[in-house]
Amino acid sequence: MWQYSVQLTGHDFEPTMAWSADAQAALAQVKTRADVDLLSWNPADEGSEIYSQYSIEQLVTRIDHTAYARLLEKMAQVVAASGNPVPPSLQRQWYLVGYLAVLSHQTLLNTAAALLGLTVLTLKTPPQALAQAMPQQLRGLTDQARCWLLAAQVTDLQLVATSRPLQTLLQHLLTQNEALNHCCVSGQSFGWQLGNDAYWLSQVERPSFALGQLESPVAYRLIRAAYLERTLG
Numbered sequence: 001m002w003q004y005s006v007q008l009t010g011h012d013f014e015p016t017m018a019w020s021a022d023a024q025a026a027l028a029q030v031k032t033r034a035d036v037d038l039l040s041w042n043p044a045d046e047g048s049e050i051y052s053q054y055s056i057e058q059l060v061t062r063i064d065h066t067a068y069a070r071l072l073e074k075m076a077q078v079v080a081a082s083g084n085p086v087p088p089s090l091q092r093q094w095y096l097v098g099y100l101a102v103l104s105h106q107t108l109l110n111t112a113a114a115l116l117g118l119t120v121l122t123l124k125t126p127p128q129a130l131a132q133a134m135p136q137q138l139r140g141l142t143d144q145a146r147c148w149l150l151a152a153q154v155t156d157l158q159l160v161a162t163s164r165p166l167q168t169l170l171q172h173l174l175t176q177n178e179a180l181n182h183c184c185v186s187g188q189s190f191g192w193q194l195g196n197d198a199y200w201l202s203q204v205e206r207p208s209f210a211l212g213q214l215e216s217p218v219a220y221r222l223i224r225a226a227y228l229e230r231t232l233g
Contacts, residue, residue, distance in 0.1 A: 003043065004211070006036040013050060015039055023211050031204065031227040038220060051220040056228055059099045067108055068098045070160040075115045078166045079123075082174075089202055090122045092229045096198035096222065103218045106190060108156045109149050112166065113191035117142030118199060120173040124181075131208075134199060136182060142192045143184040145169055201226035 004023040005015035017025065019041060030038045030053060038051040063069050072094055079086055094115060101111040120141050125133045154165045184192075197219040203209050204226045214220060 005039045053224040063102045068102045092202045093118045093198045110191040113142045113146035114194035116145040117195045139192045140182045140184040142195045146191045
């Protein structure tokens with residue numbers, strides 16, 4: 001079973017607090033201190049990882065003037081044109097999708113699918129039902145968005161140069177029968193992983209947040225950034 005601690009940034013796996021299978025104490029340190037890294041260790045096989053944390057400034061520098069930033073702008077324009085409000089939680093999820101995508105070199109198509117999945121889920125679901133609906137519907141909405149983009153042969157250039165693909169697909173997914181929201185493809189879904197990690201990172205302040213909800217290693221390096229996005233946004 002994985003156990004967690006923290007170390008001072010720049011050190012070589014030197015935990016400064018007791019190891020624990022409950023990551024909450026380590027997470028509390030990582031979220032509020034700029035001078036610590038998250039450590040994980042598995043006594044069963046001696047596996048270990050150091051998750052140094054990105055700062056907001058580093059992330060902004062990485063994403064600025066990239067195709068990912070253009071895609072985020074297009075998503076915001078499309079939702080504004082639809083007349084739907086953008087809750088602060090969804091805005092944070094968009095940013096986190098962008099950070100995750102640029103750090104893990106995801107395709108624009110997978111990134112667009114994640115943005116659409118999170119957006120449709122939020123706009124179609126009453127706030128009080130969102131936590132229950134997310135595990136059941138985010139995978140289906142994201143996979144469907146990716147399949148539609150592939151079927152329409154939408155290119156990376158089209159995704160950032162025109163709003164039409166995102167606009168058309170957003171309207172389709174918002175108005176389809178809710179029962180269809182659950183339909184997903186089999187196998188690995190990188191678009192869903194982006195959306196899933198962005199969703200849970202946006203919940204990092206809540207007691208319900210747990211590291212095991214995250215799918216990608218890079219998400220473990222965004223704990224502090226996600227916390228700051230939430231408290232400063």
